[in-house]
Amino acid sequence: MFTKLVIAAALAALPTHIMAMNNGLAVTPQMGWNTWNKYGCNINEDIILNAAKAIASNGLKDLGYNYIIIDDCWQLHQRDNKSKQIVPDPTKFPRGLKALTSDIHKLGMQVGIYSSAGTYTCGGYPGSLGYEKVDANAWAEWGFDYLKYDNCYNEGESGTPKLSYDRYKKMGNALNSTGRPFLYSLCNWGEDGPWNFASTISNSWRISGDIYDNFNRPDPACPCETYDCNLAGFRCNLLNIINKANAVSQKARSGGWNDLDILEVGNGGMTTEEYRTHFTMWVALRSPLLLGNDVTNMTKDTKDIIMNEEVIAISKDKQFSPASRIWMKGDQQLYSGSLENNATNVILMNTGEKSVKITATWEDIFLYSLPHVNTKKSIKVRDLWLKKDLGSFSGHITLDVPSHGVRMLKLMDTAVTTD
Structure with a gap:
């Protein structure tokens, strides 16, 4: 107890300027829907408004999916000559964006909008560098609440953390000066290590190249397997991104x-089991949860994954840290993270091609607890995907984990005690 109090007091004493933007937003990772993965540049007012209506009516909004984000290609190719504003495409948005x-x-x-910290966006439309x-x-006047800010055509203003920081900070200052709260989401693909500087100016920051709808297929467009590579690429498979995220979680x-x-x-692009792993790891690593599918037409399997209240509750937990990877043994991985009310989140992950039994010991699960949880105690375990209590276990737990799958567990009453 004393150790926890000391740590809490030390964190409270840190200068406030190092704690994100201090704008009161993204207290837990933001949730919502983004146009890009499903529609790319083929967007219009009807697609976006119909998605928003579906989210409001089918229960997604009540679960926390609150942001509707318009990605690239919403604009004309030329700024307005007089105002210098970016002009919404009148064919796609005949009533304008307001x-x-x-x-x-x-x-x-x-509602969220998109631009790039460069001369052009990734789709070749006007970027915001210098504007x-x-x-x-303009975005404040039109009523936006969120900015996704990309990294294309950045005029060489990258390559060191300071260059990227200065470029992205300009937009952060501009958003703050509007007087309207903006959730500010950096999309610089992990270039220049945004996890080391972005928390002072933004609410979230991309840590890798763009995701590709595949579990583990290598792709030359995403050549790097580690977080410290400054060639982010794109078409990054699920495991590639998870591996990069682990080192900076x-x-x-x-x-x-x-x-x-x-x-x-x-x-x-993936199986139901793989999508369940996808959602589990985004939750456990505390990534924003931004849906990228057609929310007006979903299968039962898709709904069961993105609407699992017990799993989403992990994302909304006010506990400080994301889950940590405790070990990786071949195709098997173990993750553990503290939760509120003396609970612990545990993920058993199998990246192999066959179902396996995975054993996790209390010594491993509570490796980073200070001091360790009593490793002899009996602990109640609940499976969050089965929505089922598995019973009480002492010292370890062994479970079947399907190929490319996970078991996501909640261990109850894991209060810190000495052996």
């Missing part, structure tokens, strides 16, 4: 999160 944000706000949700105040003021904290990219659940 009317759309108003309609979504009336549904009880908030930060103009664009931030403890850089996240309330108000500032490692972003593992938009969810692919429901888009068809």
Whole structure:
């Protein structure tokens, strides 16, 4: 108890400027829906408004999926000559964007917009480099609440953390100067180690290249397997991103999160088991949960994954840290993270091609507890995907884990005690 109090007091005494943006947003990782993974550039007002209506009516909003984010290709290729503002494409958005944000706000949700910290966006539309105040003021006037800020065509203003920090901070300052709260999400693909600087200026930051809807297929477009490679690439498979996230997981904290990219659940490139693993690890590593599928037409399997209240509750838990990977033994992995009310989140993961039995000992699960939990005590275990209590276990637990699958557990009453 004394140790916990000392740590809490030390954290409280840290200067506030190191704790994310201090804007009161993303206290837990943001949740919502983004246009890109399903629709790419083929977006319009009807697609976005219909998605928002579906989220409001089918129970997703009540679970916390609150942000509707318009990604790239919403704009014309030329800025307005007089105002210098980026112009919404009138074919895609005949009423403009202010009317759309108003309609979504009336549904009880908030709205996000996209740009790039470069001359152009990744889709070749006007970027915001050099126009930060103009664009931030326009988005505030149009009623936006969230900015996803990409990294394409950055004019060489990257390559060191200071260059990236300065470039992204300009937009953060511009958003703050509008007087409107903006959740600020950096999308610089892990370049220049944003986990070391972005928490002072933003609410989340991408840690890898773009996700690809595949479990483990290597792709030359995503050549790096480790977090410290400055060639982010794209078409990164699920395991590639998870491996990169593990090394920087403890850089996240309330108000500032490692972003593992938009969810692919429901888009068809993976099996149901793989999608369950996908969602589990995004939750356990405390990534934002941004749906990227067609939310107006979902299978039961997709709904069961993205609407599991017990799993989502882990994402909303106010506990400080994401789960840590305790060990990796071949195709088997063990993760553990503390939760509120003296509980512990445990993930048994099998990346292999066959179902296996995985054993996790209390010594391993509570490896980073200070001091260790009593490793002899009997602990109640609940399976969050089965939504079933498995009983009480002493010293260890052994469970079958399917190929490319996980068992996501909640251990109750794991209060810190000495042996």
